[in-house]
Amino acid sequence: MTAVDFLLWVRGPGLTIASIIFVLGMTLKFFEIFMLGRKKNLAELRGSGVKEGFKTIVTRSGHVDTYSTRHTKFTHIAGWVFHIGMFIAIFLLAPHIEIFKTFLGFGWPALPTPIVDLATVISMITLLAILFHRITNPVLKYLSVGQDYVVWALTFLPLLTGYMAYHHLFFRYEWVLGVHILSVCLLLVFFPFTKLTHAFTLFISRWYNGMMAGEKGVQQ
Amino acid sequence: MSEATLERGLKALKEQIDTPIALFFSSCTHCGMCATACLFYTETENPAYTPINKVEPMRRLWEQEYTLIGRIKKAIGMSKPITDEELEEWQEYCYNACSLCGRCTMVCPVGNDITYMIRKMREGMAAAGHAPEGLIGASKRAVKIGSPMGVKLPALQAQARHAEKDLGMEIPFDVEGAEYMMLMSSMEIMNYPEYMEAVAKIFRQAGKTWTISSEAFEATNSGIQIGSSDIARELVSRVVTAAEKLKVKTVISPECGHAYTAIRWEGPNLIGRKFPFHVKHILEVLDEFRAEGLLKTEGFEEARMTFHDPCQLVRRGGVVEQPRNLLNMVSKDFVEMKDHGIMNWCCGAGGGVSANEDAAELKMQAFKRKKSQLDELNVDTLVTACANCRIQIEEGLEENEMDIPVVGLTEMLAEHLVEDNKTEG
Numbered sequence A: 001m002t003a004v005d006f007l008l009w010v011r012g013p014g015l016t017i018a019s020i021i022f023v024l025g026m027t028l029k030f031f032e033i034f035m036l037g038r039k040k041n042l043a044e045l046r047g048s049g050v051k052e053g054f055k056t057i058v059t060r061s062g063h064v065d066t067y068s069t070r071h072t073k074f075t076h077i078a079g080w081v082f083h084i085g086m087f088i089a090i091f092l093l094a095p096h097i098e099i100f101k102t103f104l105g106f107g108w109p110a111l112p113t114p115i116v117d118l119a120t121v122i123s124m125i126t127l128l129a130i131l132f133h134r135i136t137n138p139v140l141k142y143l144s145v146g147q148d149y150v151v152w153a154l155t156f157l158p159l160l161t162g163y164m165a166y167h168h169l170f171f172r173y174e175w176v177l178g179v180h181i182l183s184v185c186l187l188l189v190f191f192p193f194t195k196l197t198h199a200f201t202l203f204i205s206r207w208y209n210g211m212m213a214g215e216k217g218v219q220q
Numbered sequence B: 001m002s003e004a005t006l007e008r009g010l011k012a013l014k015e016q017i018d019t020p021i022a023l024f025f026s027s028c029t030h031c032g033m034c035a036t037a038c039l040f041y042t043e044t045e046n047p048a049y050t051p052i053n054k055v056e057p058m059r060r061l062w063e064q065e066y067t068l069i070g071r072i073k074k075a076i077g078m079s080k081p082i083t084d085e086e087l088e089e090w091q092e093y094c095y096n097a098c099s100l101c102g103r104c105t106m107v108c109p110v111g112n113d114i115t116y117m118i119r120k121m122r123e124g125m126a127a128a129g130h131a132p133e134g135l136i137g138a139s140k141r142a143v144k145i146g147s148p149m150g151v152k153l154p155a156l157q158a159q160a161r162h163a164e165k166d167l168g169m170e171i172p173f174d175v176e177g178a179e180y181m182m183l184m185s186s187m188e189i190m191n192y193p194e195y196m197e198a199v200a201k202i203f204r205q206a207g208k209t210w211t212i213s214s215e216a217f218e219a220t221n222s223g224i225q226i227g228s229s230d231i232a233r234e235l236v237s238r239v240v241t242a243a244e245k246l247k248v249k250t251v252i253s254p255e256c257g258h259a260y261t262a263i264r265w266e267g268p269n270l271i272g273r274k275f276p277f278h279v280k281h282i283l284e285v286l287d288e289f290r291a292e293g294l295l296k297t298e299g300f301e302e303a304r305m306t307f308h309d310p311c312q313l314v315r316r317g318g319v320v321e322q323p324r325n326l327l328n329m330v331s332k333d334f335v336e337m338k339d340h341g342i343m344n345w346c347c348g349a350g351g352g353v354s355a356n357e358d359a360a361e362l363k364m365q366a367f368k369r370k371k372s373q374l375d376e377l378n379v380d381t382l383v384t385a386c387a388n389c390r391i392q393i394e395e396g397l398e399e400n401e402m403d404i405p406v407v408g409l410t411e412m413l414a415e416h417l418v419e420d421n422k423t424e425g
């Protein structure tokens, strides 16, 4: 297989298969979650909680607890920085938008490439710091399981290979670009079956959290 | 609590898993932030006390039973089954080191209600026979005698007679058609007899009818703490039956945090139907009296004071403003702790911790958080509204050689009542 063959395959059938697995997997995931159901709350409620649920989706991006704020500064800031950087890298790079356009039928304005490049670098550095934190902090070290590291790698690889492809580093461009797309395929395939699902479920979790508190009249 | 086995435990735990639980497990990124919200972690720095870790066996059960990948892994023998040894280890984490205080729930960035998860985890633990001895004993006494501390009706009646002599009024028992039915907690009956007198005085002034049921006066619910819905349901049913028999409009939960959660929020869900009466915490009732102008006080406390919010009242109960309104009636020098209201730190003994001898040392360690909060303030008096918090705080203060009297809010208010009308008895 030549570099060009490889690129054509991952870009065509490879990406399509991965996308299908992603969509079917996420559908299954939501089915698994919602088929469990939840008992109706029979207590005399102070409110429906619906509003507090939506409010919590937003407010939970910050902290209400002064102690935790002081003691989790790194996790908090690093979390924000790498998520924003990654968002920029995925959704605001011109060639990526082209791909979304072929799938979705519409596009949106891109950011200048040097800015996306900078965001990618910042994201990668932050992710490395996050990994270092995970293996050195006693709580994180205790909590972490294999999957946490797999998920870290699945997130890091597309950034790294994307950066290499853009700067034409080390290997032949077609190979690197092919590997970049392959790493995205892997991310898509593993996504529904790992804690990467948090990217979707966290909003619903926050909603339930706020809703259940709101039913009792607790404002967050 | 008969024939508790691992099999029963896993079955009970499986039944607890619902949509929010699946969402929470799907959302957790192991970021570790919940650790710093939990006083059992902050005061011990034991990573095993990280809130989400307290439900780890439940996470595996969820994965193995309710996800495709988990089932495949289980089928090909790639998943680790949950064992008795493991649950035994987790007993320490999810009972001794958790007061169900709810702080972790407020901090988790992905929005996991970890307290809700731990409450459910305990259902499996209790059914598997891995609940602490102290809680098993309390639950047995609650079911058999009617009180987790073994307090019987004659003890309450003796206290009532005492109050009657002091106040020159009758303590109403089993009065049909009274507006309010008063519940008590064993801790109050045993340790704080002033509470009953205070309530009687306040209701006399407000001119409201109230009663105590001789069949169901105990408000505490060990079933909730140990995590046995069957026991909790039985205890709640007794209160419901008594309240329906006496046709009261409102049942009053006493100055006890988890009793409020048990009857107010879990109660109707346990018995599977809505209550035909309201349930209010005593502070809610008193604040209503205040708003209606029925609570007349005179004079102010000299001491500089602060208020300890019982977790089940604020974070898990939504009663936040009421104690402040009431305190301001009788105090001019009231200061707030740094993380007050919905983010207040737990006293360290809620959620069954106080009834669990295995946690005796740990709960004093956890108290250090409250100590730090108090050290920053320099107050003369601490006011609270939960007999359980009160005992823990008194013990903690004594152990740390801090000379701060702890008072119940209801009693403090009663001391400032304007004694004018003596209409009700």
Ligand code: SF4
Residues within 6 Å of the ligand: B027, B028, B029, B030, B031, B032, B033, B034, B035, B052, B107, B108, B109, B110, B111, B112, B114
């Ligand atoms: S704070 Fe939430 S997401 Fe982070 S480890 Fe705890 S439960 Fe998981």
Ligand code: SF4
Residues within 6 Å of the ligand: B037, B038, B039, B040, B050, B051, B054, B097, B098, B099, B100, B101, B102, B103, B104, B105, B114, B115, B118, B346
């Ligand atoms: S409910 Fe409170 S005590 Fe229990 S794990 Fe959460 S923060 Fe810790």
